[in-house]
Amino acid sequence: MLLYKLWRSFTKEILLLKRDIGGIVIIFVMPLLLIVTITLIQDSTFKNLEGSKIPIIFIDNDKSEVSKNIKAELENSKTFQLLTNFNEKSAQDAVFSGDYQMAIVIPDNLTKDLNSNIDSKVQTIVSSFGLEGDSAKVKTAAPKAKEIHLYFDPATNAGFKNSVMNSVNKMVFEIENKKIYKAFQEQLGTTENLDENKNLISFKEITPKKGEMDVMPNSVQHNVPAWTLFAIFFIVVPLSINLVKEKSQGTSVRARISPTPYFVHILGKTFTYLIICLIQFLLMVAVGIYLFPYMDLPAFDVSGKMFQLVTVTLFAGLAAIGFGVLLGTIADTQEQSAPFGATSVVVLAAIGGIWVPVFLMPEFMQTVAKFSPMNWGLNAYYDIILRNSGIGGIAKELVFLFLFYIATVAISIFYERKQNAV
Template identity: 60%
Template sequence: MSVYKEMLLLKRDFGGLVILFVMPLVLIVTITLIQDSTFKSIHETKIPVLLVDYDTNEISKTVKQNLNQSGSFEVITKIDGHTINEAAAKDAVFKGKYQLAIIIPAKLSQDLQLKVNQNVEKILGNFGMGDTTAVQKNSKILPKEIRLYFDPATQLTFKNAVKSAIDKMISQIETQSIYATFQDQLGESDTPLFDQKSFISFKEIVPKIDNKEIVPNSVQHNVPAWALFAIFFVVVPLSINIVKEKSQGTLIRLITNPVPYAIVIFGKTATYLIICMIQFFLMVAVGVYLFPYLGLPMLDVNGKLLLMSLVAFFSGLAAIGFGILLGTIAKTQEQSAPFGATSVVILAAIGGVWVPVFAMPKIMQYVSHVSPMNWGLNAFYDVLLRNSGILEILPEIILLLLFFILTTAIAILYDKKKRAV
């Protein structure tokens, strides 16, 4: 009957039901589409880049060729049919019309070759193979700089990635120039004296299951993350209903019945646990059946659904325990509703639902460990991405269970103490 009472309360609150079921579904679809579009825009859509070439020689040609071959950039040298200069490029980028402008200085290729020639002649002169007097007469060549202009709204990660790519490109050009100069100084030959291919390369090794690579995508993050957010959002209606019972005198009537107070708590726990599991399965259904029709990757739950359900079950317990504690301590709905919603958002933020934990400042990485959403999210990741079993997710499950026991016990003790006074 306690469960039936809670069901009636929820049934009469149609707006609350909409918040519990419809809002999380809208969130997961919207945010996954946005994140997936952002992911595709980085990898598939070309970013227009302004290139101002004052060099018009080998280096600038190589830079332009590498940018075009990268598949990520569209090199633009003219705007409205007019060749752009540095001032126009700077103005266009700082106004947000373009994300990046690259300025290649004049005589870059010529001065680089002269500097390489100086260094090579000096080295060979030390070995008695060159003209040391010619080296001494060489004039000093000032260093050159390739200037980059970024849109002020551009993210730091994009800036660092572009600067790293251009730095690598220029380093390769310098190395090739050095090899070519040594080749010329040591004498012509039909076969190259130096192998200019990169000796060290990088290869990413990803985990495999049944010879298939496990490649993380936006769906594998958003489904568990926003399922957790939806589960913990039951804190709001649960705490509000508890406050209503206190303010309307219903709780006093329940306590005077010849049943333990634990039965009342059990009724709320069972009811909202059913709601949490329904929310979870709706989220999974969206990831499996709806996302492929929206052009998103399908959530692969083959052989993982049972463990994911187990994580969702204990995450629901943790959320319910927090809601019971909040509803017990709060005196009015004006206290429980705003605080409940705000606290869930804070727990989600520090738990890694919005921003990955590794991208947070060091202090926040430590703080994230106290968020039950972080425990649940890590358990979901273990199941979905790391192919973990029950033993690997057991620590997170125990933490979620202990959180439920602790918050519920504090709520019961607080209620008893308050009624005793």
């Protein structure tokens, strides 16, 4: 008998959804558009950075060894296209007006002053050890440090600015080191030929392997789980609206006076929307596997991970359903439930790491993110896709998601009984 009542509650929810075409569009079509659009934008951004050159203004007032080395390094980086038909004033105007992202201005006599500065310091160091070079040199006051001027468009991303400044600093540092080494060789009269360009310490990235192949994370692996989770939680909007409709149309009154317990109605909604969450997930995965390769995007790899991903989807769906039930129970009108539901999902996505990675947030917001169900679901997805974890590795996130569902449903039932107590 209980199963029959549960089935009738399930079919009622299906009928409600069939009458709400707008809700169906929100549930299925919008997330697909989001995942395709965001992934294309991010992937094309990476490709633009790799495949095309950014035009920047390069002004060489030194026209000697150091400036030529800097210019050669910038050209060899395959990132920048150098424009040289500017003076410093016109370059500043062009960059500050947004025509170009940046300009690099090399000062006059950079090479000459750098050589003088290094020679002066090396002579001082050699003399302090009681050593003299082959030829005595007249000590002169070291010239002041030179400044390479960098102009940036005020709208330029801070990450890009820091990256360029670090690259220029690295280039200048390497040039200075080579010159200092050469100056010591001349002062000490040594002819030892060392490889000046060889670094004593280098970096090697160690990536996870699948067989003999390196596993390299890509934009698809990040976007498919993130926007799947966003889609799952967006069912809060139609679910809460349907609950409010039931109250306004008297359906909830008939449900209360029927012999069917209220929790059976909640279970009916839970099963209905769990199926919807699963369909959303399968659609997103299908787009990642079959559509993305035709759009020149990496295919989404789910080999050996499908069971774990479906498990996370079901538990994330439970959390989203619990939140939707709570919102629909508390709200009195659709004008309350719809905007608040949509806004709260966006806020949960923001603090959960969907929009901005959690590690980039302020420390306080990183703490807040730990209490977001979206963050639990996202970490579980990433653990499976990017860190090859099994069910045991994501057990904590699954428990949190399930407890969130239990807590929100329990509060909803308590609130409903209190409101309708005679």
